Amino acid sequence: MTTLPSQSSPPAWALEIENLRKSYGSGFEALKGIDLKVREGDFFALLGPNGAGKSTILGIVCSLVNKSSGKVRVFGHDIDTDLAAAKLNLGVVPQEFNFNQFEKVFDIVTTQAGYYGIPLSKARESAEHYLKKLGLWEKKDDPARMLSGGMKRRLMIARALVHNPRILILDEPTAGVDIELRRSMWTFLEEMNRNGTTIILTTHYLEEAEALCRNIAIIDHGRIVRHTSKKELLTQLRMETFVLDAEQALTEAPELDGFVTRLDGEGALEVEVEKGQGLNEVFAQLDRKDIRVLSMRTKANRLEELFLRMVEDNNNRRDEEVIQ
C-alpha cells in the first residue's frame, strides 16, 4: 500500500503533461497542446463537455491512445523512454466495461495482477482484499456477466487496484450508478486518497468533483480552459442560489428588495444572493411578509454554474477567433 509523502519534503508530481497533442488520421485535432500537472496525493478532476478531450488525455497516459506529440511523465517516468515503470504506477478504471464477461470475477482480478508480474499467491491475497473492500467477495466465483451494472463498475475498480498503484485514474466512474452506490464509491475513493493514492477522475457529475476533488482542470475543445484549485475556482462565483422551504406552501414568489426570487417546481423559494449581500436581509424581508422558513440549502451545484460559464466563455472566444 502506498503512503502519504512526508511533511518535510514537498510532494512530487504524480503526473506531468507538457504540450500534449493528438490528431487523428481524419485531421481532427483532439488535443491542442495540453499542459497539466497533478501533485502526489491529490484528488484531481478533469472536467469538460462531451468530446472535449478528457478521455483522450487519460487514454494517452494509460497507453491506450498514441499521442501525436508532447511529453507525459508519471512520477518522473517518461512514457516514451520508461513506459513499463510509468505503467506500474497507474491503475485504470475505464468508462466502458472492458473485461471478459465470461470469466469469473476472481479470475479477472488475479489475471490482471499477473500482467503486473505479481505471483499468484500474492495476487490472490490482493484480489481478496479489494473484492472484500468493494463488497464483491460473495460474487468471486460468478461469471462477470452475472453482475449488476454497479458491481461491474466496482469490479473494474478492484481490478485497477490489485497491484496497489500510486495513481488511480477513473474515467466517469459513477456514470449510470444509483445515488446510494455513488456515495459508497465516493467514501471508498476518499479513503484510498487518504491512504496516499493520487486520484484523477473525469466526471459529468460536477457535484462529484465539488464533493471530492481538491484541484480541477476544465478542458474544452482540446484546450485547458482553467487549471486551479477548487477553492480558488469557487471564490470566483459572484452569486449563489439558495433554496428555502417555507412553512406554508407558496403559490407565487414574494418580491424581495435587492434579490431575484422565483419558485422551483416543488413550491420552494429560490433566492439569488450576490457576493456581499447578507442572508439576514433575506430573512428579515421574509419575516416582514410573515413567511416562516423551515429549512434552507444551496442549489446544486455551484461548480456547475461556474463550469457552464467557462465553457460558454470559451465558445464565445472561439467564435470571435473564427469571425476574425
Added chain:
Amino acid sequence: MSPSAVLTAFLTIVLREIRRFTRIWPQTLLPPAVTMCLYFVIFGNLIGSRIGPMEGFDYMSFIVPGLIMMAVITNSYSNVVSSFFSMKFQRSIEELLVSPTPNWAILAGYVAGGMARGLGVGVIVTLLSLAFTRLQIHNLPMIVLTVFLTSALFSLGGFINAMLATKFDDISIVPTFILTPLTYLGGVFYSIQMLPDFWRSVSMVNPILYMVNAFRYGILGVSDVNPYVALGMILVFITVLAVVSLRMLQRGKGIRS
C-alpha cells in the same frame, strides 16, 4: 519489469488461454476429434482400402501424419485468432495494454496458448489414430521439431489475422479461403509424385506441403521434399511473422487509436 515478473506475466497469459479453450472444450477440443475420426473411417478405412499402398505404406498409415498436422495447424491458428480478436472486440485487450507486460511477452503468451491447443488437439488426434492404424516413429527429433515449429508458425499467423481483423467475418476468411485449400492441397491425402509435372511444380510453392512432408518423414521416413529444407523454411517464416507481429503490436495496429 524484472525477468521473473515478465515470466509471471507470460505464464498468466498462457494459463488464461489454456483456461479459455478448456472451458469451452465442446467448441475447441471435441470437433477436431470427431472430424478426424470421420476422416480415418471414410478416407482411411472405407475408401483407403480400395486405393492401395502409397509410397510403400497402406493409405491409412500414409494420411495419418497429414491429418495430425492438419489438426495442429487449424487449431493453433484458430485459437489465437479467435481469442485475440474476442479480446479486441470486448476491449478486454486493454487489460494487457495498460499493464507493463512487454509486447514480446504478450506475443509469446498468445503463441504459447495457440501451441497448447494445437499440440493438445494433435495428441488427441494421434491417440484416436491408434484405433485405426499402428504408428511408427522414424525420426523423433524431426517429429517434435516439425510439430512445435509448425504450431508456433500458425499461431503467429492467427495473431496477425486477429490484429488486422475489424469484424468477425475477417477472422474466418483466411482459415476458410486460404488455410483449408492449402492444407488439402498440401499433400495430406496424396503424394505429389502422383501429379503431372506442372501441378507438382505448383504444389512446391505451397508452404504447408513442406510441413506435412517433414512430419510424415519423421513418422514414416518418406517425404516428397527434403525435410531439413522444410524445417529451414518454417524457421524463416516464423522469424518474418514474429517481426511483423511485434511491429504491429508496437504501433498498436487495430488496438490503439
